[in-house]
Amino acid sequence: MINVTKTYLPPLEEYQNYLKKIWDSAWLTNRGELVKELEQKLTSFLGVPNLLFVNNGTIALQIAIKALDLKGEIITTPFSYVATTSSIVWEGCEPIFVDIEKNTLCIDADLIENAITEKTTGILATHVYGIPCDVEKIEKIAQKHNLKVIYDAAHCFGVKYKGQSLLNYGDISTLSFHATKLFHTGEGGGIVANNKEVFDKLFYMHNFGHNGPEDFFGVGINGKSSELHAAMGLSILPYIQQIVAKRKEISLLYDELLLKNTSLRCPKLPKQIEYNYPYYPILFDSEEKLLDVQKRLNDNNIFPRRYFYPSLNTLKYTKSFSCPVSENISTRVLCLPLYYDLDLSDVEKIGKLIIL
Numbered sequence: 397m398i399n400v401t402k403t404y405l406p407p408l409e410e411y412q413n414y415l416k417k418i419w420d421s422a423w424l425t426n427r428g429e430l431v432k433e434l435e436q437k438l439t440s441f442l443g444v445p446n447l448l449f450v451n452n453g454t455i456a457l458q459i460a461i462k463a464l465d466l467k468g469e470i471i472t473t474p475f476s477y478v479a480t481t482s483s484i485v486w487e488g489c490e491p492i493f494v495d496i497e498k499n500t501l502c503i504d505a506d507l508i509e510n511a512i513t514e515k516t517t518g519i520l521a522t523h524v525y526g527i528p529c530d531v532e533k534i535e536k537i538a539q540k541h542n543l544k545v546i547y548d549a550a551h552c553f554g555v556k557y558k559g560q561s562l563l564n565y566g567d568i569s570t571l572s573f574h575a576t577k578l579f580h581t582g583e584g585g586g587i588v589a590n591n592k593e594v595f596d597k598l599f600y601m602h603n604f605g606h607n608g609p610e611d612f613f614g615v616g617i618n619g620k621s622s623e624l625h626a627a628m629g630l631s632i633l634p635y636i637q638q639i640v641a642k643r644k645e646i647s648l649l650y651d652e653l654l655l656k657n658t659s660l661r662c663p664k665l666p667k668q669i670e671y672n673y674p675y676y677p678i679l680f681d682s683e684e685k686l687l688d689v690q691k692r693l694n695d696n697n698i699f700p701r702r703y704f705y706p707s708l709n710t711l712k713y714t715k716s717f718s719c720p721v722s723e724n725i726s727t728r729v730l731c732l733p734l735y736y737d738l739d740l741s742d743v744e745k746i747g748k749l750i751i752l
């Protein structure tokens with residue numbers, strides 16, 4: 397069976413070496429040595445001012461919304477994983493959906509100002525499939541209207557834009573280190589803030605609000621992760637360049653097999669990007685064609701994923717919005733199998749089955 401993804405596992409002995417350290421210290425959580433080591437290594441690897449390792453990418457979003465004190469309406473994208481929207485609702489805010497731009501599939505920055513009201517406090521946009529939003533335009537709008545910007549950067553591990561980490565744009569960026577993501581810790585996530593004061597607040601908030609053993613900065617939650625999770629991340633990090641290189645090779649082969657002399661297409665990357673190949677999304681002409689191909693692949697024991705479907709503006713628990721581009725794209729996009737040890741011969745087989 398070939399699935400849309402397969403979790404990368406580091407050499408077992410390397411994970412065991414970290415486990416040995418954990419056994420020796422008998423210290424499993426509450427910001428142990430391995431959590432701190434992982435934070436340090438990720439900060440330097442990614443080229444960011446700071447990084448807080450938390451227990452998943454969803455709590456990262458929720459803590460970000462809390463730390464920036466967002467209230468009322470938050471402008472967001474309908475083309476993302478459900479956690480982007482659910483975090484807004486969970487934090488007692490209202491998601492205001494703005495449609496996406498048809499090339500990058502990220503929020504259409506030209507439509508944002510129209511959606512701003514006196515209740516708007518922030519923008520929460522996803523760099524979908526690791527493709528940067530129009531960060532410059534969004535920054536201008538945010539400054540003009542005094543809004544905070546959070547980027548759901550769950551797909552952006554290692555992406556550089558204009559020579560620096562994509563995570564350095566906006567007030568806060570959040571990452572997911574879920575087992576299905578490019579870099580993972582089993583479950584896990586990260587938060588990056590551009591401002592030291594905001595970072596300090598995030599730090600207190602992810603640890604019950606503790607500001608010393610008997611003192612509290614304010615309200616907090618348990619967003620901490622454990623030494624066991626940090627050990628997984630530390631064991632994988634040395635292999636990340638190798639992992640990305642292999643995913644690039646597979647993606648380029650898909651390009652070769654699928655994009656020449658066909659009507660299939662991929663989302664467009666902007667210039668000046670150093671990409672990480674987290675997914676291989678392919679767009680069909682119609683949902684009918686997609687379903688046809690999906691069935692053919694399934695019959696051959698190959699399981700791509702309709703990611704992202706459905707468009708989040710159609711969720712039952714939010715106010716309904718019309719986002720024609722996102723609704724249309726989400727019915728036509730399929731993410732193809734892409735993972736470190738996927739054989740190139742299988743990629744060829746998948747390619748042939750698709751253009752049949």
Ligand SMILES: *Cc1c(COP(=O)(O)O)cnc(C)c1O
Binds near residue numbers: 480584585
């Ligand atoms: C995976 C993902 C999340 C959620 O991350 P978890 O670590 O699974 O909680 C949020 N947003 C996007 C865009 C994602 O792909």
